[in-house]
Amino acid sequence: xxxxxIKGGTVVDGTGAPGFAGDVAVxxxxxxxxxxxxxxxARRTVDARGRIVAPGFIDPHTHFDVQLLWDGAARPALExxxxxxxxxxxxxxxxxxxxxxxxxxVGMFQQIEEMPPAAFTEAFDWTWEDFAGxxxxxxxxxxxxxxxxxxxxVIRLWVMGADAQQRAARPDEITAMxxxxxxxxxxGAVGLSTSFVDVDENxxxxxxxxxxxxxxxxxCAVLGEYGRMLQIVPEFYATDIxxxxxxxxxxxxxxxxxxxxxxxxxxSAATPENAPRALxxxxxxxxxxxxxxxxxxxxxxxxxxxxxxxxxxFARLPTWMRVLRLPAVERIxxxxxxxxxxxxxxxAGPDGGMALMGELIVRGGGxxxxxxxxxxxAEIAAxxxxxxxxALIEVSLEHGLDVGFLAASRGHDxxxxxxxxxxxxxxxxxxxxxxxxxxxFATYGDTGYLFSEFVRAAGAFSLxxxxxxxxxDTARIWGLKDRGELKPGYAADVVVFDADTIGxxxxxxxxxxxxxxxxxVRDAIGxxxxxxxxxxxxxxxAYTESKSGVICPLN
Amino acid sequence: MSVAAALDDAVVVGAEIVAGHxxxxxxxxxxxxxNGALGSVTLDPETGFDLLRAGGADSLxxxxxxxxxxxxxxx
Numbered sequence: 245x246x247x248x249x250i251k252g253g254t255v256v257d258g259t260g261a262p263g264f265a266g267d268v269a270v271x272x273x274x275x276x277x278x279x280x281x282x283x284x285x286a287r288r289t290v291d292a293r294g295r296i297v298a299p300g301f302i303d304p305h306t307h308f309d310v311q312l313l314w315d316g317a318a319r320p321a322l323e324x325x326x327x328x329x330x331x332x333x334x335x336x337x338x339x340x341x342x343x344x345x346x347x348x349x350v351g352m353f354q355q356i357e358e359m360p361p362a363a364f365t366e367a368f369d370w371t372w373e374d375f376a377g378x379x380x381x382x383x384x385x386x387x388x389x390x391x392x393x394x395x396x397x398v399i400r401l402w403v404m405g406a407d408a409q410q411r412a413a414r415p416d417e418i419t420a421m422x423x424x425x426x427x428x429x430x431x432g433a434v435g436l437s438t439s440f441v442d443v444d445e446n447x448x449x450x451x452x453x454x455x456x457x458x459x460x461x462x463x464c465a466v467l468g469e470y471g472r473m474l475q476i477v478p479e480f481y482a483t484d485i486x487x488x489x490x491x492x493x494x495x496x497x498x499x500x501x502x503x504x505x506x507x508x509x510x511x512s513a514a515t516p517e518n519a520p521r522a523l524x525x526x527x528x529x530x531x532x533x534x535x536x537x538x539x540x541x542x543x544x545x546x547x548x549x550x551x552x553x554x555x556x557x558f559a560r561l562p563t564w565m566r567v568l569r570l571p572a573v574e575r576i577x578x579x580x581x582x583x584x585x586x587x588x589x590x591x592a593g594p595d596g597g598m599a600l601m602g603e604l605i606v607r608g609g610g611x612x613x614x615x616x617x618x619x620x621x622a623e624i625a626a627x628x629x630x631x632x633x634x635a636l637i638e639v640s641l642e643h644g645l646d647v648g649f650l651a652a653s654r655g656h657d658x659x660x661x662x663x664x665x666x667x668x669x670x671x672x673x674x675x676x677x678x679x680x681x682x683x684x685f686a687t688y689g690d691t692g693y694l695f696s697e698f699v700r701a702a703g704a705f706s707l708x709x710x711x712x713x714x715x716x717d718t719a720r721i722w723g724l725k726d727r728g729e730l731k732p733g734y735a736a737d738v739v740v741f742d743a744d745t746i747g748x749x750x751x752x753x754x755x756x757x758x759x760x761x762x763x764x765v766r767d768a769i770g771x772x773x774x775x776x777x778x779x780x781x782x783x784x785x786a787y788t789e790s791k792s793g794v795i796c797p798l799n
Numbered sequence: 800m801s802v803a804a805a806l807d808d809a810v811v812v813g814a815e816i817v818a819g820h821x822x823x824x825x826x827x828x829x830x831x832x833x834n835g836a837l838g839s840v841t842l843d844p845e846t847g848f849d850l851l852r853a854g855g856a857d858s859l860x861x862x863x864x865x866x867x868x869x870x871x872x873x874x
Contacts, residue, residue: 447845480820481841514817514827515839545818556816556824556847562858569848655818684822 246271246286247778250740253292256708257730258299258715263708268297270736273778273792278730288780290773292740298711299728300327300389300737300774301691302718304672305475305507305539307331307357308679309338309392313368314758316385317787320688321678324748324768325739327776328719328727328796329678332393333507334477335439335452339378339394340402340424346370348406349398351445358682362759376431379795386793387781389737391724393475394428396438396452396463408451409444418462425466432795434722435473435502436463440489442477461496468500472798473722476506483518490525494534503721507539508675510656511665519665526670537721539674540666542694543748544657546685548607551579551637551645560600563591576645579637589633596631598622604636607648608753609683609762618750621649650751659697663704666694666713672721673713682763689748689766696747696769707743723799736778739771746770808833809867814859817841826850826859830867849874 248270255278256263267282268275308318309331318329336352350364372378375394382390400408403420425436438452438460467474474496478489493504511519522538529536549555551568558564567578567588578584592600601621608617616624625635640647656662665671673694677687691714698704719728726734749767757763774782779792813829826847829839842850853873856862
């Protein structure tokens with residue numbers, strides 16, 4: 245008897261092969277049968293008529309390290325159809341970590357994740373120091389699969405203490421780091437992450453940035469013993485440096501026989517040559533036999549700001565710049581001054597700021613009243629009988645300036661350019677940053693956006709091609725054993741979705757972080773059933789009690 | 800040629816606001832070097848504000864035409 249029989253759907257098996265009408269049977273956590281008609285009794289039958297049945301999606305770039313300690317589903321990732329995640333990116337993981345160094349690492353995590361302090365003091369007990377201990381802490385509660393990276397910064401911190409953020413390592417310290425990395429890989433780490441960019445809460449470079457080439461080379465030699473991944477954050481804001489990093493990764497890949505990946509890679513109208521140049525270099529390195537996977541996200545980049553802090557959003561407007569750079573008390577006084585406000589409105593353009601500000605969206609959270617959240621400034625201004633610029637000022641003043649505004653799709657937003665890049669066999673779809681930037685924007689729903697924007701709207705992918713990109717391709721790149729395909733014997737990670745509607749909901753504030761902390765999320769659209777290792781993890785719009793997630797076995 | 804000498808002839812030929820990785824507005828400065836090569840540098844908000852202040856500019860257009868080295872010396 246099967247545990248679950250998913251009947252009558254269109255089976256898109258993750259290989260890129262054309263979908264076919266058929267059934268998928270699951271037993272003992274594995275795919276038991278796939279075919280046009282699968283017969284046999286089952287404890288549960290899922291009617292998938294009119295729906296797509298695909299392997300669970302895999303998100304290779306997340307920062308769910310902390311959240312997994314109290315939320316084994318990495319909500320809302322799982323409800324978007326994601327059944328496996330890779331945390332520990334960008335040189336930061338929660339292990340190995342000595343008790344004395346916790347405070348230091350928390351500062352780095354808060355900088356990246358914007359996690360409220362209560363998350364580190366109230367939501368879980370620190371029971372571990374080594375990587376195996378962290379694994380033991382999260383694995384019993386998992387309902388999503390996890391392939392954790394170990395962070396270079398924490399390995400340095402363990403071996404060098406405070407010196408990790410001050411100097412290059414000595415040979416004996418490099419040897420110690422190698423041994424520590426081996427322990428982490430033996431405990432299930434999928435690879436090593438490092439960063440050339442990130443900073444801590446005091447704007448100091450994270451420890452990995454103090455490593456010299458010999459150190460990274462030595463650590464990659466250990467990765468080579470296991471065939472594991474090196475993930476880096478390059479200086480993505482500077483194309484020439486990114487090209488140099490691609491070349492460095494290629495040398496490490498070839499020398500040690502390892503896969504490498506860098507993230508993020510953005511397209512930009514301001515620098516349209518950047519992404520194509522990087523991809524050209526990647527293709528050249530693949531032609532040499534290197535494996536250097538650029539990660540590109542699907543979603544556009546939004547700009548967010550409030551009048552609480554100066555934002556370069558106003559850098560085109562000298563009058564606004566002068567006022568908004570005043571200390572807070574003086575800034576509020578200036579904004580309240582009628583003559584100053586009149587000058588600001590005039591400076592916003594003869595249309596009262598309609599062109600520049602009319603499409604700004606009021607974000608939820610902060611002091612923003614709920615009835616304004618999600619509405620455009622043009623709508624609000626019309627309702628108030630004001631110009632958009634004046635509405636922006638007055639709405640902000642009415643709520644202590646703590647009203648967020650969002651300028652949507654201001655970068656990485658040219659679907660006609662990005663679609664072909666995402667479809668390139670040399671591009672790895674990723675870089676969602678799930679679990680990070682909590683108070684800045686939602687990092688969820690990129691998979692839904694892949695289907696709504698790049699499959700349905702733009703036709704840049706076939707449905708089968710898009711599914712392959714975020715399932716079997718990802719599993720292959722990262723060496724996840726027996727995942728990413730609907731194939732007998734493979735892990736039964738399955739998502740059932742509506743091809744006509746799958747997408748991402750609007751960004752909304754959610755107050756579900758420890759200590760009533762706020763984050764922005766997006767709800768899933770069109771995802772009906774998510775099965776993880778043969779158990780229902782999400783169905784009929786709700787999470788189940790299943791804890792069937794595992795630390796991913798690796799090839 | 801030293802780095803400083805190489806930068807000595809670099810002039811700002813454009814500046815614009817771009818969307819940063821973390822959702823903040825960032826400053827993209829375009830440079831033309833003495834040999835005619837064009838380049839750009841993207842600055843996070845804090846550095847972008849510092850640069851505007853160092854350049855004595857209260858708008859993006861005020862940066863255009865300014866020698867790059869002169870601006871960053873005042874950072």
